[in-house]
Amino acid sequence: xxxxxxxxxxxxxxxxxxxxxxxxxxxxxxxxxxxxxxxxxxxxxxxxxxxxxxxxxxxxxxxxxxxxxxxxxxxxxxxxxxxxxxxxxxxxxxxxxxxxxxxxxxxxxxxxxxxxxxxxxxxxxxxxxxxxxxxxxxxxxxxxxxxxxxxxxxxxxxxxxxxxxxxxxxxxxxxxxxxxxxxxxxxxxxxxxxxxxxxxxxxxxxxxxxxxxxxxxxxxxxxxxxxxxxxxxxxxxxxxxxxxxxxxxxxxxxxxxxxxxxxxxxxxxxxxxxxxxxxxxxxxxxxxxxxxxxxxxxxxxxxxxxxxxxxxxxxxxxxxxxxxxxxxxxxxxxxxxxxxxxxxxxxxxxxxxxxxxxxxxxxxxxxxxxxxxxxxxxxxxxxxxxxxxxxxxxxxxxxxxxxxxxxxxxxxxxxxxxxxxxxxxxxxxxxxxxxxxxxxxxxxxxxxxxxxxxxxxxxxxxxxxxxxxxxxxxxxxxxxxxxxxxxxxxxxxxxxxxxxxxxxxxxxxxxxxxxxxxxxxxxxxxxxx
Amino acid sequence: xxxxxxxxxxxxxxxxxxxxxxxxxxxxxxxxxxxxxxxxxxxxxxxxxxxxxxxxxxxxxxxxxxxxxxxxxxxxxxxxxxxxxxxxxxxxxxxxxxxxxxxxxxxxxxxxxxxxxxxxxxxxxxxxxxxx
Numbered sequence: 001x002x003x004x005x006x007x008x009x010x011x012x013x014x015x016x017x018x019x020x021x022x023x024x025x026x027x028x029x030x031x032x033x034x035x036x037x038x039x040x041x042x043x044x045x046x047x048x049x050x051x052x053x054x055x056x057x058x059x060x061x062x063x064x065x066x067x068x069x070x071x072x073x074x075x076x077x078x079x080x081x082x083x084x085x086x087x088x089x090x091x092x093x094x095x096x097x098x099x100x101x102x103x104x105x106x107x108x109x110x111x112x113x114x115x116x117x118x119x120x121x122x123x124x125x126x127x128x129x130x131x132x133x134x135x136x137x138x139x140x141x142x143x144x145x146x147x148x149x150x151x152x153x154x155x156x157x158x159x160x161x162x163x164x165x166x167x168x169x170x171x172x173x174x175x176x177x178x179x180x181x182x183x184x185x186x187x188x189x190x191x192x193x194x195x196x197x198x199x200x201x202x203x204x205x206x207x208x209x210x211x212x213x214x215x216x217x218x219x220x221x222x223x224x225x226x227x228x229x230x231x232x233x234x235x236x237x238x239x240x241x242x243x244x245x246x247x248x249x250x251x252x253x254x255x256x257x258x259x260x261x262x263x264x265x266x267x268x269x270x271x272x273x274x275x276x277x278x279x280x281x282x283x284x285x286x287x288x289x290x291x292x293x294x295x296x297x298x299x300x301x302x303x304x305x306x307x308x309x310x311x312x313x314x315x316x317x318x319x320x321x322x323x324x325x326x327x328x329x330x331x332x333x334x335x336x337x338x339x340x341x342x343x344x345x346x347x348x349x350x351x352x353x354x355x356x357x358x359x360x361x362x363x364x365x366x367x368x369x370x371x372x373x374x375x376x377x378x379x380x381x382x383x384x385x386x387x388x389x390x391x392x393x394x395x396x397x398x399x400x401x402x403x404x405x406x407x408x409x410x411x412x413x414x415x416x417x418x419x420x421x422x423x424x425x426x427x428x429x430x431x432x433x434x435x436x437x438x439x440x441x442x443x444x445x446x447x448x449x450x451x452x453x454x455x456x457x458x459x460x461x462x463x464x465x466x467x468x469x470x471x472x473x474x475x476x477x478x479x480x481x482x483x484x485x486x487x488x489x490x491x492x493x494x495x496x497x498x499x500x501x502x503x504x505x506x507x508x509x510x511x512x513x514x515x516x517x518x519x520x521x522x523x524x525x526x527x528x529x
Numbered sequence: 530x531x532x533x534x535x536x537x538x539x540x541x542x543x544x545x546x547x548x549x550x551x552x553x554x555x556x557x558x559x560x561x562x563x564x565x566x567x568x569x570x571x572x573x574x575x576x577x578x579x580x581x582x583x584x585x586x587x588x589x590x591x592x593x594x595x596x597x598x599x600x601x602x603x604x605x606x607x608x609x610x611x612x613x614x615x616x617x618x619x620x621x622x623x624x625x626x627x628x629x630x631x632x633x634x635x636x637x638x639x640x641x642x643x644x645x646x647x648x649x650x651x652x653x654x655x656x657x658x659x660x661x
Contacts, residue, residue, distance in 0.1 A: 326596055372595070372599060372631075395632060395633070414630075414632060416631065421633065425632070497594070
């Protein structure tokens, strides 16, 4: 408590006040004895006594403590009661900080998690850090080869991203942070040690304090964050350091999610290079056309596949494979790749379908699962005007043959699925395509497309055959398009399996055809050889 | 013709001396085939002397896809290893068609052949050794 008169002199102070203001002397001018905020409050009270009690209490620091001043007017004197509010003040400030920080964190999370693009994620993380945590932030991604991807953010400047070779040991604690070790306390880092590459171009002045925080990822570090504050600003407090770590944890989680996603997308893309159906064309005088629609339209690889392995020259057979692997997703895609590669290696033996199916079966057989594939094989050779086919189904829907007279034949081949049984059997049938005739290989995604007027009916083989009967004389590509279109219309928006369709078509007109194509039609064309 | 919602996958079990009967209902597909395999495998190896016959009853089966067939093939492998015979009862037309198309009916319902059982065990042994 201290008492002063209306002229601004300190009249008296009690023992408690003396402890707080050890230098104050009774009789001295208040403005010289107490901190300015209290002297000002005193002046204001004298000038306008009525307002003294209604307004917010005068408050301010005295030494290291924080006080509120309550007033009592006693005669001509003013009695100031100083109340130590340091703890409350600290608590309030902590609460305010905590609120602000949790807002920042939730903003960070929602912004960061809204993108799965790694560079964008790093950009957002660096920008948020520069805005809320420091004056500038540098985000370092784990080195890829010799280079590191660096993201620089400076308050008020656009974010800059580069990739360059840097010496991470130059920044104290950075190498450890990139390995996922706990951060080095900021006070251990000498700001003068920070190399130039770790300071954004827009950063004015010299570095005053530094935080190096690891970005913890899912199991592996997602990078590290360097926070910089210039020497004119207050150094990072311990609370700010803790907060920086919290922020880094969120940023790390988001970044590593983005990175995992990107890695998976890259793996899928790499696999797809090999797994995507090939572009088909005319080979040795026979037209090949194919089309593939995966069960989920955003996926490009599924359980169906087809391949055309052209013979070395027109005198050799071309092997056509269309298959369907049980299951979905990456498992199915991997098995698909295995089958396609194995069949490729078995090409020299393609004259005996049963034999290559047996070899393929043993190659796929494993005790771990019974995931299997069904295949349709076609060996195609154009001899004179006749397109000769050998067809084998291994547990697959039999190929359909569209004749020039509009009949649709089902090839009489049947065999065991491959990859699950100790041995497989299959029967191969031969047939001949006259010019304009098409042999269609397809997967059950087409016939089992569920839809139609009632929404729950299968497209079915009969409907497919009727549709094919209207495709007489069409080029292979048109037949394939037509089948896919009809199945898609049938489905409308329904859920469906992968759908693959392939056509082997003897062209109507062509150099070989004009030579002796018509002569070979008629009675002989439907027999085997 | 009424418009029915997709029927729910159901499994029911009946244990008799020497026979395990499994009633399978609904859609046996990619989402449900693991359930079937796990449940049957668990019951095959659950303490009591393993059954001589395992009957899968498909009376209530709404549909089956290639994943469902994968599960049947795996169940057959397990029953063969135990020396049990697998029976596929009350097969609806669509299942019959799938089994005919893939030519696996004879294999699935053949009496257990010890050679295959041994072979599967050897494979497992080899895989185990490979890991060490």
